[in-house]
Amino acid sequence: MKFIVNHSLYAAASPRLALRAGSLSALALLAACATQGPAPVSGPVKLTVLHTNDHHGRFWKNSDGEYGLAARKTLIDSVRSEVKAAGGHTLLLDGGDVNTGVPESDTQDAEPDFKGMKLLGYDAMALGNHEFDKPLPVLAKQMAWAGFPMLSANIYKDGQRLFKPYEMFERGGLKIAVLGLTTDDTAKMVDPANVAGVEFRKPAREAAALMPELKKQAHVVIAATHMGHYTNGARGVNAEGDVEMARQVKGLDLIVGGHSQNPVCMLDQLNRNDAYQPGGACKPDQQNGTWIVQAHEWGKYVGRADFEYAGGELKLVKYTLIPVNLKKTVKAADGKDQKVFATSEIAEDAATLAFLQPFQDKGRAALDVVVGESDGKLEGDRAVVRAQPTNLGVFIASVMQQRAKADVGIMNSGGIRDSLPAGKLTYKDVLKVQPFGNMLAYVDLSGKELMDYLNAAAKMSAGSGAFAQFSGVQLVIEAGAVKTATIKGAAIDPGKTYRLALNNFQANGGDGYPKLSNHPGYVNTGFVDADVMREYLSKNGIKAANFAPGEAVVRR
Ligand SMILES: [Zn+2]
Structure with missing residues (x-):
């Protein structure tokens, strides 16, 4: 039974991807004989990383019309075509915790969420602690729905990694490694029956151990993590987060984070702007040369990091947190409170909406059971x-x-x-x-x-x-x-x-x-x-x- 569970999780990640990873490591071996690291890229490459985290079942907009996958789709498509027109490339990542938070999603094992994210073209995500809220066979089913890789390098069973640790991407000749990591607090946050025999090792140690392997293959190393952003590493009783990892592990270019559910917008390296308001300028964290980003929660924002890679260096050109139909309360002419869009309204993508509607209806009906x-x-x-x-x-x-x-x-x-x-x-x-x-x-x-x-x-x-x-x-x-x-x-x-x-x-x-x-x-x-x-x-x-x-x- 143990073996079957292990096997099915790997297989569900996509047999095609597993095969590709196999041939890549063969290539990496060959490359390692000749040089350290991949062949240099000719000319500058523009790379835009789009990111979300802690979706928590919010496939549908809320009663105020905020967020939701249909508007997120419109936004992502428009950034993609803008970047493409300027000769750039995009990568869409998520920092985990797709599961748990809305009955309409929970009663359907987050099927609309994972299938919806596939529709939006996610390239990869980190596994969050809430991906273990249900038994492992549910997670295997979700991985099949998602189609894209759900990564974690630090989760083990019987001494073997239970999930794919990283995935390689190529954009404009640039080789990009995306590594997944999950908070080692997961073990104490979920029902022990769901993770019997599963071991959550220290993420920073796994990242450091994998780094030489990643550096041989990739020009750029990104960690999609679900570990939390604790300002200046002040984590209290929580397991180590992104700041602590960046300070320990050399070689990460970017951490796309989640779990603490903040907009990571800094006043300086030691202080986060916890009064951040939608539409405001956002300066991501940077520790030990690693950029750290996080887009609050629930798809309220899509984070956009515009990089340029040239001469072996990855430079952050611009960073924006784009609100997805978030509203603010203002006084109307009659003196009453009124909710208005904080920034301009994003129309919902009709095809995505049509895809999600039956799930929303089914989710509503499930409330009567x-x-x-x-x-x-x-x-x-x-x-x-x-x-x-x-x-x-x-x-x-x-x-x-x-x-x-x-x-x-x-x-x-x-x-x-x-x-x-x-x-x-x-x-x-x-x-x-x-x-x-x-x-x-x-x-x-x-x-x-x-x-x-x-x-x-x-x-x-x-x-x-x-x-x-x-x-x-x-x-x-x-x-x-x-x-x-x-x-x-x-x-x-x-x-x-x-x-x-x-x-x-x-x-x-x-x-x-x-x-x-x-x-x-x-x-x-x-x-x-x-x-x-x-x-x-x-x-x-x-x-x-x-x-x-x-x-x-x-x-x-
Ligand atoms: Zn979490």
């Missing part, structure tokens, strides 16, 4: 859930707690928008309760920090959306202050580490909560809240009595 059953009603009425612990509040907090393997779960009641009725439940029922698409996050805190946070949560007054629903912790709250807090019967130890599960809205300081998203122990899992609930529901169903709030939280 029963996903599980509850033996009692879970209370989410606004007036109730914002004033007292309810079984739905405890249920949501404990589902988050379990999924994140946390000690405590906290849910802001303002994020609970409806009750769950007794009986058979559809995905739509789940989405009515959690419609915001917030993501499950967790943070590892000291006992002291956890106590401070519980105190902040205890102060959130009844009647407000901030009112906290708890799981995993027994609290006695007196006059808005935590009098006692116990976990599994034991008092919280200020010196021990505890994991708190919550949603990213609350972690970002939403509803007036202390901001935790900049804590070094913070992880946004990328799992959408409603999907986490749906998964629990379909696996376990709901026994309402298990979530009765009882005396877990006592207020005096």
